[in-house]
Each structure stands twice: as structure tokens, then as C-alpha cells.
Amino acid sequence: MTNTNYPSRFDGRPELTQQDVEHLPYGNLLPDDFTDRLERLRQAAGLTWAGLAKAIGVDYKQMYRWKQDGTEPSGGAMHSLILFASRVPGGLDILMGDGFQMTFFRD
Numbered sequence: 001m002t003n004t005n006y007p008s009r010f011d012g013r014p015e016l017t018q019q020d021v022e023h024l025p026y027g028n029l030l031p032d033d034f035t036d037r038l039e040r041l042r043q044a045a046g047l048t049w050a051g052l053a054k055a056i057g058v059d060y061k062q063m064y065r066w067k068q069d070g071t072e073p074s075g076g077a078m079h080s081l082i083l084f085a086s087r088v089p090g091g092l093d094i095l096m097g098d099g100f101q102m103t104f105f106r107d
Helices: 018-022 034-045 049-056 060-069 075-087 091-096
Strands: none
Touching: 034 049, 034 060, 034 091, 049 060, 049 075, 075 091
């Protein structure tokens, strides 16, 4: 299931599906400085915290838990966050680290 609120990628790579992202091992995926990176992504996008929460479709209270308590995004929220970051110039590098790549193999 692809979130239709986001335009298709222009580089020919397939869209990430929510199912793809829900099966990622988040504990190994998120950088230790995730909250700092989330702040830098917000700034790069030119949004307020409320604007970023709205852009990725989560409640501001949940966004607050990510940035203050270090709570990790759940599957659906992580999916939306990665899709959002992929559309901000340099967003995936900001959020996940330089050279971050995801590869999904399907049978």
C-alpha cells in the first residue's frame, strides 16, 4: 500500500510501501542522534514542529515524544517520515546519515 499523498519518485526507483517499512529493524536503523537529525530535517524543510507533524500525518504530541523522549516512530509513522525525508533535498542523508540506502528484495 503506497501513500498516495506523496508524488511518485522521478528517479525510477520504486516507492517504499508501508509493509516494507513496517518490517525494518528500527533499533538497528535509527541513528543514535535521531532527535538531532529530526530537528535538522525540520529546519531543512522550513517547517515548524506542528508543520512537520502535519506533513507526515502524525499528531503533534507524538512528534513531541520523538524529539523529547527519544521514542521511535512506529511502522506507519516511520513510513511517512522516510517518504517525507526522501522528498526534501538531502533529507534521507540528514535523517538517517550520509550515504543511507534502503534495498528491498522481492521474490
